[in-house]
Ligand SMILES: Nc1ncnc2c1ncn2[C@@H]1O[C@H](COP(=O)(O)OP(=O)(O)OP(=O)(O)O)[C@@H](O)[C@H]1O
């Protein structure tokens with residue numbers, strides 16, 4: 001059974017059909033990526049999974065449970081946790097306060113919280129060095145680490161990452177993508193990654209879906225898609 005199973009999902013914003021009957025799945029232990037250009041529907045997909053946008057048709061099952069009608073905090077509690085596009089951290093709160101807010105949905109003792117914090121700091125040592133610094137004073141890349149770290153504080157079974165490369169220098173993007181791989185390999189966290197940077201995403205993912213104006217136009221093993229002629233022309237500058 002897939003960890004996440006989505007069937008025939010359709011999402012409308014008024015007259016605009018942002019997603020048209022898309023079906024996809026994510027299995028436990030996988031990194032799955034959604035690649036596609038601006039406006040393809042990547043963020044809409046993530047926000048619908050998180051219960052922030054309601055589908056007009058389709059089914060979403062997570063751990064075998066229908067989550068289409070659940071509130072976002074209930075979805076987080078089940079273990080489906082999003083790190084949103086644009087690294088939405090709380091600018092005037094410290095690194096530590098931002099991280100602790102990530103654990104809001106589950107009751108945790110101080111000891112447990114401390115343990116989770118150490119866990120995040122092991123992955124992102126830079127955050128530990130800046131633990132009492134206000135989030136707005138962090139660099140873009142560090143804020144992205146903080147956004148991911150905050151999502152990890154919720155102990156995700158499935159982590160949704162929406163464009164972690166957005167607005168970040170190439171070298172840092174590489175570092176962050178290495179961390180994503182580390183998270184998946186060492187801790188077995190299952191990851192769904194939305195990216196415009198198709199090359200980077202396909203390099204680290206196991207499987208991929210290509211989204212074009214609300215429809216899945218291609219899917220398969222990421223390494224195969226990396227060598228696919230049509231995809232190279234459209235997304236990989238080849
Ligand atoms: N709240 C909204 N109201 C109306 N239209 C919306 C809304 N949010 C998104 N859309 C439209 O839905 C389509 C899909 O947008 P979405 O943000 O999902 O794309 P995306 O693939 O994440 O793009 P990007 O790579 O630029 O982040 C776009 O045409 C967008 O204009």
Ligand SMILES: [Mg+2]
Nearest residue numbers: 042043085163
């Ligand atoms: Mg987006």
